[in-house]
Amino acid sequence: xxxxxxxxxxxxxxxxxxxxxxxxxxxxxxxxxxxxxxxxxxxxxxxxxxxxxxxxxxxxxxxxxxxxxxxxxxxxxxxxxxxxxxxxxxxxxxxxxxxxxxxxxxxxxxxxxxxxxxxxxxxxxxxxxx
Numbered sequence: 160x161x162x163x164x165x166x167x168x169x170x171x172x173x174x175x176x177x178x179x180x181x182x183x184x185x186x187x188x189x190x191x192x193x194x195x196x197x198x199x200x201x202x203x204x205x206x207x208x209x210x211x212x213x214x215x216x217x218x219x220x221x222x223x224x225x226x227x228x229x230x231x232x233x234x235x236x237x238x239x240x241x242x243x244x245x246x247x248x249x250x251x252x253x254x255x256x257x258x259x260x261x262x263x264x265x266x267x268x269x270x271x272x273x274x275x276x277x278x279x280x281x282x283x284x285x286x287x288x289x
Contacts (some may be wrong), residue, residue: 174214179247182239
């Protein structure tokens with residue numbers, strides 16, 4: 160781990176959500192996906208190859224991504240399917256609701272810890288339709 164960079168624990172389902180999101184941008188190989196996730200997270204999260212390739216197998220099995228015909232070499236690239244886009248929309252909605260609940264809990268936690276400024280700032284975040 161580089162100095163100054165703290166690793167974070169990753170919530171369940173984040174890898175699937177992130178992968179589907181990344182596949183909306185471009186076709187990617189497993190190593191491309193790993194690199195993009197590291198870049199997108201500012202270096203605080205780099206899923207291991209085992210997690211990436213296990214996920215890719217699962218996404219293919221559920222027909223959320225499709226493998227493109229190989230052009231040259233042995234690199235396999237994948238694209239999101241219509242079913243994958245529908246799943247991404249569903250996951251995004253679930254995550255939005257969960258994040259809003261967590262923000263409410265963090266505001267309470269901040270108030271209990273005596274940090275009224277943080278409490279107030281968290282409460283200012285619009286609650287939307289959650």
